[in-house]
Amino acid sequence: MRLNRNALPSVPATVYMPGFDPERLQPGIVHLGCGNFHRAHQATATQAAIGREGEDGLRWGIVSATMRRPDLAICLRQQDNLYTLLTRESAGTVASIMGAICETVFAGDEQAGLVERIADPRTKIVTLTVTASGYHLTASGQLDPAAPDILTDLTAGALPRTAPGILAAGLALVRQRGQTPPVILCCDNVSHNGGTLRQAVMDFAALRGDDALAGWIGSTVQFPDTMVDRIVPVSTASDPDDARRLLGGITDEAPISAEPWFQWIIGPFDGPRPRWEAHPGTQFVADVEVFERAKLQMLNGAHMLLAYAGALADLNTVADAVCDPALGRITARFMRGEQTADVDLPASELDRYTRDLLQRFRNPGIVHEAERIGRNGSAKMAARVIRPMRSNIAAGRPVPGARLLIASWIRWFALHEQEALEISLTDPRADMLRQICASARDDHRGQVEAFLAMEDVFGPPLPDHDRQVAAIASLLRRLTDHDVRGVLHELAAV
Structure with a gap:
């Protein structure tokens, strides 16, 4: 029946x-x-x-x-x-x-x-x-x-x-x-x-x-x-x-x-x-903005990090990625230390929301795939990642998680251009981004500069732009030349 x-x-x-x-x-x-x-x-x-x-x-x-x-x-x-x-x-x-x-x-x-x-x-x-x-x-x-x-x-x-x-x-x-x-x-x-x-x-x-x-x-x-x-x-x-x-x-x-x-x-x-x-x-509610910002940055932004970095380390679901000791630690620091920028909620609520999110991410019954979360990154990047990143840089706060996320995202396109990415890649700007990687295949700084130059994705240049480009390019080189899990383990220990 x-x-x-x-x-x-x-x-x-x-x-x-x-x-x-x-x-x-x-x-x-x-x-x-x-x-x-x-x-x-x-x-x-x-x-x-x-x-x-x-x-x-x-x-x-x-x-x-x-x-x-x-x-x-x-x-x-x-x-x-x-x-x-x-x-x-x-x-x-x-x-x-x-x-x-x-x-x-x-x-x-x-x-x-x-x-x-x-x-x-x-x-x-x-x-x-x-x-x-x-x-x-x-x-x-x-x-x-x-x-x-x-x-x-x-x-x-x-x-x-x-x-x-x-x-x-x-x-x-x-x-x-x-x-x-x-x-x-x-x-x-x-x-x-x-x-x-x-x-x-x-x-x-x-x-x-x-x-x-x-x-x-x-x-x-x-x-x-x-x-x-x-x-x-x-x-x-x-x-x-x-x-x-x-x-x-x-x-x-x-x-x-x-x-x-x-x-x-x-x-x-x-x-x-x-x-x-x-x-x-x-x-x-009278004003949705604070709830929206918390969710877009803390949940959706952290999801993007888990998807892009996790898939490079063969951790292809949210649960697998967040349960990895290194990437789980990196993500928790990113969520609470970077993605709470301009979220006007008390520290106790931000702490509780962080714990709730990490617990939800670990739910083994939810098979949330990196491939799906990673779709249409160019349409999501500005509000979920670049907005808090820009605010943190302007305030002198470190942004290691955002840099890793962007480097991992670029690496997806570099691998896809070389037909070496095992998961499908969906993005409205996919052809252009693959072409950037093809034109600067061995030039990691050139790839990062070309990606960040797309103001329709990233907006105007980041504060301290050259320093950010250099840091992201260094991460991209490490993700390219070394074992990704080893890189994540090193980053988590910092």
């Missing part, structure tokens, strides 16, 4: 179930980016909200759109949009049936009608998880008008495929009809994500030649800032087997795994919304 609504009566009592009838849901939320994170995060909070609100909550069904491929949308439709969340706790795995998604579509399908769905008066909220690269931003946070996908969306008559393009088209239809626009909630790890997304959509509208729409978006549409946090690894071959066992033999073709930790910090906005705070870890 395959998981669907008809199978629900056969689900064992040990599995958590929706507190409502999924068949009765009506669409109230449109989501762009129906990946694992969305299904383990916003969808779980929405399910809790629907259950808490009872009959009134049935208006908060999610229409969730896959952005790149139709496969997941097809699979979920065959399961009546039900799937299993496998919460990987230290003591074992807990299964929950998730039913907050009422419809799944593929953004590339004209029949999906995403623009019309955004303009549907029932749609009160649009949420997004399209990853940082999905917004096509420069290092300064502006929409990149030369991005190929943006140029395609700007072609007359094109079906919009990017998040800024879809939102601009949907909001144009809302404005044309004189309706109240939905609230737009960006749930990606982008600095000041609400304001940044608003500006990107306004920029897109202006590029489309509609300055009036851009102005209306800026003055009328709400884009609250948010911060999201839950480690949701890529699905593995064991997930369907675990789901089938916990579901008493029922087959689920789209299960997902997640850690127990859940956090969703949402800035203020007006209008109807689900009672998301029914899910533990959801908070509505």
Whole structure:
């Protein structure tokens, strides 16, 4: 038996179930980016909200759109949009049936009608998880008008495929009809994500030649800032087997795994919304910035270090990397000593958050791969690494972890250019970065200078720039010429 609504009566009592009838849901939320994170995060909070609100909550069904491929949308439709969340706790795995998604579509399908769905008066909220690269931003946070996908969306008559393009088209239809626009909630790890997304959509509208729409978006549409946090690894071959066992033999073709930790910090906005705070870890706050900065720098920045340095040492998961004595020590020092720059929280809270993060990273049930964390580094580098690094250098504080992270990242591209990197490399600037490594193959300083010269990634030159270049180049040379684990052991002992 395959998981669907008809199978629900056969689900064992040990599995958590929706507190409502999924068949009765009506669409109230449109989501762009129906990946694992969305299904383990916003969808779980929405399910809790629907259950808490009872009959009134049935208006908060999610229409969730896959952005790149139709496969997941097809699979979920065959399961009546039900799937299993496998919460990987230290003591074992807990299964929950998730039913907050009422419809799944593929953004590339004209029949999906995403623009019309955004303009549907029932749609009160649009949420997004399209990853940082999905917004096509420069290092300064502006929409990149030369991005190929943006140029395609700007072609007359094109079906919009990017998040800024879809939102601009949907909001144009809302404005044309004189309706109240939905609230737009960006749930990606982008600095000041609400304001940044608003500006990107306004920029897109202006590029489309509609300055009036851009102005209306800026003055009328709400884009609250948010911060999201839950480690949701890529699905593995064991997930369907675990789901089938916990579901008493029922087959689920789209299960997902997640850690127990859940956090969703949402800035203020007006209008109807689900009672998301029914899910533990959801908070509505006046200012999201301090939570966002702590998470981007301490969690996401440390993840990047573990991914780039760890993979070079054949430590290909977060748990393996952080449990390595040398890299684990380096990461703890980096997280607390460097990545707390400009995080305006008491020292005791920063200490506790550091301990919580390291404990979460060590969870053996979460297989969080370096390959996945390492994707799109050029789109993540500025907010997660360079911002605190710049602040630390200006204040005279050491930055050994940031230097190691950058050197390790460059080494990824050097190995990839030589076809010697065993994991795949995904980055919007991959071709250019590989070319830099090819042009300066034996010149480590030249590679570092060329990488750091990319202001669309790193911003303007770092304080004490030449010294930073020399230090990173020295690390890059050691990572190239010596055993990486030995290098890490030496760095940890300093």
